[in-house]
């Protein structure tokens with residue numbers, strides 16, 4: 331099949347690389363208005379073709395991957411779908427719930443594949459973490475926590491939540507096999523005049539009685555990419571910055587001895603918990619690039635007509651949380667996902 335990559339900047343160029351090695355793809359088309367960008371990629375991938383606009387490329391492709399800035403995702407994806415092309419849209423799938431729904435409906439009506447580029451749902455460490463939770467290895471999940479911090483890269487028209495938190499939201503939804511009911515966000519604009527560059531977002535999964543906390547920042551001296559799941563039996567840390575042993579399962583825990591809290595005014599004489607310090611294990615993770623796995627899945631779905639694991643509904647679920655987070659930041663309150671159904 332012939333696959334176009336719309337937007338060949340930092341991330342789109344990685345799609346061009348993995349598609350060039352995908353046996354299902356006979357032609358990669360590099361689509362970007364910047365001619366120097368197209369020339370650089372054509373030098374690196376001489377078998378690729380190129381076009382300056384999506385309109386020019388549409389007759390030459392069967393499917394497209396949209397890797398432009400998020401504000402242009404919906405318009406470009408809708409144009410591709412209207413031309414009968416299968417579409418993978420980078421995260422966040424759209425910048426509004428209305429656009430996400432419009433895109434889902436348009437893809438269904440056109441009978442084309444719509445997939446969200448939630449790369450971490452094609453990551454072996456996230457799969458192992460999901461399995462550890464679902465098999466009960468960690469016990470009952472107490473809480474989840476993630477930190478995605480660095481100095482930069484500032485974006486011009488989306489805040490740090492829209493830029494980085496889609497990863498964590500999709501990871502948490504995937505691990506828990508559920509979607510949050512409520513979102514509560516706090517953010518600060520420091521080096522940027524009006525866009526939040528540091529934020530904490532709390533997701534409530536009511537049915538599971540679990541909360542997940544996401545910390546994202548463009549204003550931190552250390553690069554951190556970490557997801558922690560704390561359970562009643564064990565705890566797990568996925569550290570994407572670790573060279574090896576990216577996932578570690580800690581056989582550690584704390585048990586309450588079941589004491590009632592002291593009555594008002596009564597002193598507490600002993601600490602009512604016991605600690606357990608066990609070993610640390612690191613499951614084997616196959617060496618495979620998540621982006622290549624994701625793009626293979628996309629081309630497999632296009633070839634077979636099957637629904638992707640991260641379909642339009644999966645993309646919408648993340649957009650809903652991002653919209654709820656904006657509302658929570660603006661109104662300084664917890665927002666129910668029902669409020670952003672529109």
Ligand SMILES: NC(=O)c1ccc[n+]([C@@H]2O[C@H](COP(=O)([O-])OP(=O)(O)OC[C@H]3O[C@@H](n4cnc5c(N)ncnc54)[C@H](O)[C@@H]3O)[C@@H](O)[C@H]2O)c1
Pocket residue numbers: 336337338339340341342361362363364367382383384396397398399400402406420421422447448449493
């Ligand atoms: N899944 C991931 O892990 C991951 C990682 C990084 C970025 N992303 C996503 O990828 C997308 C692109 O991010 P980036 O960091 O590569 O941005 P970037 O600014 O480096 O690249 C964007 C490119 O899009 C081109 N472009 C803009 N409008 C266009 C149009 N109408 N038609 C064709 N090309 C157009 C620009 O010329 C530029 O080359 C974003 O949605 C981002 O969230 C995903």
